[in-house]
Amino acid sequence: MRTYWRFAALIVVIVGALVWLAVGGINADKTYYKTVAELQQMGSHALGKRLRVAGDLEPGSIVRSGRQVAFVLRQDQRTIKCVYEGTSPLPDTFKDGAQALADGRMGPNGVFRASQVQAKCASKYESQPGQAHPADIPIRKAGV
Amino acid sequence: MENLGSLAILLAFCLSAFAILAGAIGGWKRNPFLAHAAGRAVYSVWFLLTVAASVLVIGLLTGDFRMAYVAAHSNRSMPLLYKFAAWWGGQEGSLLLWSWLLSCYAAVVVFTNRRRHRSMMPYVVATLMLPQCFFLILNAFVATPFKMLAVGRHVQAVADGQGLNPLLQYPAMAIHPPMLYLGYVGFAVPFAFAIGSLITRQPGDEWIYTTRRWTLVTWMFQTTGIVLGAGWAYAVLGWGGYWGWDPVENASFLPWLSATAFLHSVMMQEKKGMMKVWNMVLVSGTFFLCIFGTFLTRSGVVSSVHAFAQSSIGKWFVGFLAIVIAGTLYLILDRLDYLKTEARLESVISRESSFMFNNLILVAACFAILWGTLFPVISEWATGEKISVGAPFFNRINIPIGLFLLFLTGVGPLFAWRRTSLESLRRNFQWPLLAGIVLAIALFAAGMRHPYALISFGLCLFVAWTIVTEFYKGARAIGAKTGRNLVAGAFELTRRNTRRYGGYIVHLGIVLMFIGFTGSAFNKDSTVEVNRGDSFVIGHYQLKVADLTSGDNDNYSWNRALIDVSKDGKPLGALEPERRFFKASNQGTSEVAIRRRLDEDLYLNFAGMSDDNQRAVIQAYVNPLVSWIWIGFWVVLAGTLVCLVPSKQRLQYARTQVLGVRTNYAPVEK
Numbered sequence: 001m002r003t004y005w006r007f008a009a010l011i012v013v014i015v016g017a018l019v020w021l022a023v024g025g026i027n028a029d030k031t032y033y034k035t036v037a038e039l040q041q042m043g044s045h046a047l048g049k050r051l052r053v054a055g056d057l058e059p060g061s062i063v064r065s066g067r068q069v070a071f072v073l074r075q076d077q078r079t080i081k082c083v084y085e086g087t088s089p090l091p092d093t094f095k096d097g098a099q100a101l102a103d104g105r106m107g108p109n110g111v112f113r114a115s116q117v118q119a120k121c122a123s124k125y126e127s128q129p130g131q132a133h134p135a136d137i138p139i140r141k142a143g144v
Numbered sequence: 145m146e147n148l149g150s151l152a153i154l155l156a157f158c159l160s161a162f163a164i165l166a167g168a169i170g171g172w173k174r175n176p177f178l179a180h181a182a183g184r185a186v187y188s189v190w191f192l193l194t195v196a197a198s199v200l201v202i203g204l205l206t207g208d209f210r211m212a213y214v215a216a217h218s219n220r221s222m223p224l225l226y227k228f229a230a231w232w233g234g235q236e237g238s239l240l241l242w243s244w245l246l247s248c249y250a251a252v253v254v255f256t257n258r259r260r261h262r263s264m265m266p267y268v269v270a271t272l273m274l275p276q277c278f279f280l281i282l283n284a285f286v287a288t289p290f291k292m293l294a295v296g297r298h299v300q301a302v303a304d305g306q307g308l309n310p311l312l313q314y315p316a317m318a319i320h321p322p323m324l325y326l327g328y329v330g331f332a333v334p335f336a337f338a339i340g341s342l343i344t345r346q347p348g349d350e351w352i353y354t355t356r357r358w359t360l361v362t363w364m365f366q367t368t369g370i371v372l373g374a375g376w377a378y379a380v381l382g383w384g385g386y387w388g389w390d391p392v393e394n395a396s397f398l399p400w401l402s403a404t405a406f407l408h409s410v411m412m413q414e415k416k417g418m419m420k421v422w423n424m425v426l427v428s429g430t431f432f433l434c435i436f437g438t439f440l441t442r443s444g445v446v447s448s449v450h451a452f453a454q455s456s457i458g459k460w461f462v463g464f465l466a467i468v469i470a471g472t473l474y475l476i477l478d479r480l481d482y483l484k485t486e487a488r489l490e491s492v493i494s495r496e497s498s499f500m501f502n503n504l505i506l507v508a509a510c511f512a513i514l515w516g517t518l519f520p521v522i523s524e525w526a527t528g529e530k531i532s533v534g535a536p537f538f539n540r541i542n543i544p545i546g547l548f549l550l551f552l553t554g555v556g557p558l559f560a561w562r563r564t565s566l567e568s569l570r571r572n573f574q575w576p577l578l579a580g581i582v583l584a585i586a587l588f589a590a591g592m593r594h595p596y597a598l599i600s601f602g603l604c605l606f607v608a609w610t611i612v613t614e615f616y617k618g619a620r621a622i623g624a625k626t627g628r629n630l631v632a633g634a635f636e637l638t639r640r641n642t643r644r645y646g647g648y649i650v651h652l653g654i655v656l657m658f659i660g661f662t663g664s665a666f667n668k669d670s671t672v673e674v675n676r677g678d679s680f681v682i683g684h685y686q687l688k689v690a691d692l693t694s695g696d697n698d699n700y701s702w703n704r705a706l707i708d709v710s711k712d713g714k715p716l717g718a719l720e721p722e723r724r725f726f727k728a729s730n731q732g733t734s735e736v737a738i739r740r741r742l743d744e745d746l747y748l749n750f751a752g753m754s755d756d757n758q759r760a761v762i763q764a765y766v767n768p769l770v771s772w773i774w775i776g777f778w779v780v781l782a783g784t785l786v787c788l789v790p791s792k793q794r795l796q797y798a799r800t801q802v803l804g805v806r807t808n809y810a811p812v813e814k
Contacts, residue, residue: 006492011504014548018508018541022515025537033520033530052532088671088751088763091732 031103036075039106046106053080053112057119059096073100073112082112094119146211146290149199153240153288156192156247157280159185160273167270171263171343179266183254186269189276190251193244197231200240200289204230210301212291213237219307219728221699226308229318232325233308235442235457236289241322242438243279245329250276253333253358261351264340271336275435278464286457310700310726310733314380320372324396327366328434331399333358334406335431338424342475345482349414355427356410357788363403364784370396371777382734382749384669384765386773389538394517395437398510402430405506412499415561417486421476422503424483428472433510435465440517491563498556502549509545513538543596547603550658553651554607557614557644576613580606600662607655611648618645642791649783656776663744663769671751673759674705683766685746686710690718692760700724705750705760709739721750721762744768 031050039046039053055073063070069084082102084090094100094117102114163185170178200213204227209215217230217237232238250272257265283289292299311317337355340346373393378386387393406426412418439461476483489496515522516533523531558572584602592598619633628636638645672680679688691706704722708715722735732752739746747765754761 003489003491007489007497007500010492010501014501014504015508018512018545021541021544022512022537025540026516026519026533028540029533029537030519030531031534033532088761090752 036073036078036080039080039112040078047108048105050103050105052101052103054099054101055080057094057096057098057100062096073102080112081110082114084114084117086115086117090117091119145199145203146292149196150288150290152192152196152199153280153284156189156196157277157284159189159192160277160280163189163273164270164277167266167273171266171270182266182269183258186247186250186254186273189273190247193247197240197244200237201228201231204228207305208301209303209305210292210299212293213289215293215302215305217305217308219305222307222313225318226313229312230308232321233312236287238321239279239282239287239442240289242325242329243276243283245325246272246276246279246332249330249333253336257354261340261354264337264344264346264351267340267343268336271339272332274468275332282457282460286460307728310724310731311380314376316372316376316379320369320376323365323372324369327362327369328399328438330358330362330365331403331431331434333362334427338427339472339475342424342479342482345479352410352414356407356414359403359407360784360787363400363407364781366396366400366403367777367780367784370400371774375774378770379736379738380734382736382751382763384667384747384749384763384767385664386770389516389535391517392441394513395440398514399430399433399437401506401510401513402426402433405503406430408499409503412496416496418496420483420485421480424476432465432469435461439465493559493564493569495556495559495561498552498559502552502556505545505549505552509542512541546658546661547596547599550600550603550607550655553654554603554610557648557651558610572610576606576609579609594665597662597665600658604655604659604662608652611652614648615645638786640792642786642789646783646786649786650780653776653779653783656772656779660769660771660773660776663767663772666768668766669764671761671763673754673761675759680764682764684711685766687764689760699728700726703750703753703760705762707748707762709746719746719748721748723750723752740771742771745770
């Protein structure tokens, strides 16, 4: 019987440690998906959280100035101003009318500061989930 | 032609449904005619699917652009290899490949077991045909590969197809999906045997032996597929890494983890009759994860967070999974008496316990990855907010898990069954442990401060040392007896017990891969905007942009940089990263330039042109030790193949160890 208690204790320790790691990991790394409308309703709640917002690139809104790229995402009737200042160049598909996904934080002035941007050409891209993954892999620098 | 293909799929669907009924009723009523007919139906399904697949492949190769699938995934200018690979380039073709591979496996199972496992085989056939039937429903009614392009009521060809996704036009990528599918699909076979043995309350261990070999084969394919995918990501995607915890990568990793757990815990059942319920759960769980993985990759349910469309195929998978899981659970619960354990755990420091912790950890990793992958779905369901977690979450939890597993890899095989004495612990682990600790201290003294890296390198040496010692001791014993030298002795040793020593070789390969993974703790990267003549530095390397060129052809336009590399003033040659932009698909790809060496890779990616179109944006990475991952993989593959070779003498060592008697390191001949 004592052996079983020892096993139980070891298992509790291991599982406990893993749960602790997992909870910490989720809290440190979570990203909220928001629509443009939701983002605007959040107001000051949006500050500081990592967010991901998707929309169509408003034609004519892309303005490049130095390393900064400003653009506007539109979803239905709502729009949001975004600024991208990342180091990686923007994808080739980042063009007027394309679907884009911006990953970043809300700035205090109501401008969304994106650290990563993905884009897909809306007209050409046929949805093929199986094929999607290579093309979908975002620009990132995380190893194993 | 296309009618022939559709007809073949429809007939195959009917026959697979028949095989399920004939197998189940034939087994239940012990009717040999029905059971035999079920086997014949399996062969017929294979034949019909081969016909259907041939029709599709011929269409792809000859460029029959009346077919929607051909027009979407092939074009006139692609090389023959990629025309063939377009078979699995899209949804419908992939699902047909799935079906066809499953029918191949099923036909091989029926053929190789035509004189064995008589009472159980009808049920095995029925179970195998269950997913077959499901996938044929998809092939026939949901995602049929033989849709034609038509204007009004007239079938009409287009002039040229859209071609295979340019990112997939890479040799490793052409064979990555079939390898992965061979793994995914293959786990249906162990599952079928498990269900068959459950239904018939199979006595003895013979079915376990069959199951284990099948699992090993599919595990090998799965491993190959995963590593090919990683190698492809590294060489093609241009972000400098090989694994990013993408949902699709995770989907392939989950069944691999549970299958690895099963390969270990099944030894407990073979040798000691323990963990029977658990093994049932693992075999079935692995199969479910395979279906689930196909579902994840095919339905877009999770990748929808960055893919922008969903497919309707998901609900079919959910329905199928729900039915099969419920059925399996019922069977296991109904037959718990048959799965009673024959022995008890006796000590925390024993082989049994090391297997148990190995399983606990592998399943925990599996669960954590599943949880993280599905987190957007779970959080949306629970709180209404869609929240995702990325690579940092997965690394945070999986690095400690990986290190603990590495530790178990070293100690587990040297623990004795039942209980291990302190004396044997000291004898086996004294030197390896000391070596590992000394290495960690030396690296610390040399300036390495990364805690996980120190632990990992120390453990790698520790494990490698224990494995080499095992080979050395055994080879020496045989050498002393037969007068062979050490190499011949080690060879003979492996031949006598391929499973054990093949397993050690696999472990050694895993150690090498861990060395490669650990290297990522010291990755360096930098992004620069450069013009012709500019220089920049990364790590020990000085890089000088000798030339920037650009051009255009029918297929794509390109930018290329010629970069001279030197290290400490010594020239090392030039690298030529290139960026291509494909016109037909409106998609860019990178032709990464990598200087691969055993100590580190220098990796250059032409990321694009700067916004004013004057300077090139170059991403440079120094990735230490990456090559060891690929080397380690070849070792794992070799070890797995060794495991599959039958041993010279099979059951002897198992028996002696069950009694708790430790033989010499080499199993002794009679």
